Amino acid sequence: MLYDNFKPIVDTIFNNWTALQLAVEQGMGAPGGEKTAQLMSVYVARYCVENVVDVDELAEVLEDLMDEEFDTACHDNSPKEIAIVLLNFLELLKAGHYDEVRNRMEALPPCQKWLSTPIQTEVPPQSHGNPDDDTTSSSSDEEQNDVNGAVGAPTNGAVPMEEDEVGPGWTLVRTRRKK
Numbered sequence: 001m002l003y004d005n006f007k008p009i010v011d012t013i014f015n016n017w018t019a020l021q022l023a024v025e026q027g028m029g030a031p032g033g034e035k036t037a038q039l040m041s042v043y044v045a046r047y048c049v050e051n052v053v054d055v056d057e058l059a060e061v062l063e064d065l066m067d068e069e070f071d072t073a074c075h076d077n078s079p080k081e082i083a084i085v086l087l088n089f090l091e092l093l094k095a096g097h098y099d100e101v102r103n104r105m106e107a108l109p110p111c112q113k114w115l116s117t118p119i120q121t122e123v124p125p126q127s128h129g130n131p132d133d134d135t136t137s138s139s140s141d142e143e144q145n146d147v148n149g150a151v152g153a154p155t156n157g158a159v160p161m162e163e164d165e166v167g168p169g170w171t172l173v174r175t176r177r178k179k
Contacts, residue, residue, distance in 0.1 A: 002093060005093050005098075005101075006045050006048065006090055006093055007041070009090075009101070009105065013082060014041050016109065019066065020040075020066070029072070036069050040065050044065070055084055058083035059083040063079045
């Protein structure tokens with residue numbers, strides 16, 4: 001039951017996550033990015049419900065998923081922001097504060113539901129690295145994609161993002177700080 005209540009929240013938060021949306025839209029990683037994002041949502045919801053997870057651990061799982069599934073590195077701290085939001089909702093659900101969950105969900109900024117109805121009958125992605133493994137694979141021969149994004153309203157004094165064209169087919173997204 002906790003999973004059934006938490007999964008739609010994960011979907012909504014992922015629909016608001018600009019980095020994930022850009023990775024899917026730009027065709028990062030393997031073909032079928034939208035389906036991969038749907039399966040990622042299933043995996044994250046199950047992972048949170050079935051394990052005792054802290055913010056840093058979940059942020060690392062999200063970073064691993066973005067890297068391994070979409071060849072995307074988020075240098076904007078958005079995986080940690082997503083982890084904080086998801087775990088706050090999960091704690092409210094566990095405590096039975098359903099009215100508070102509903103109020104917070106309604107307070108989220110409206111978003112385009114770019115993820116279609118998730119496919120829950122399939123097995124979620126399995127190979128996402130070990131959260132306890134601090135090693136990262138990086139090679140100067142590989143292109144590393146830098147995508148920035150955040151969920152909901154910026155919480156660190158940032159204002160909406162601006163986009164700069166950096167080459168054919170590539171868009172560099174940066175946050176602007178309030179002055």
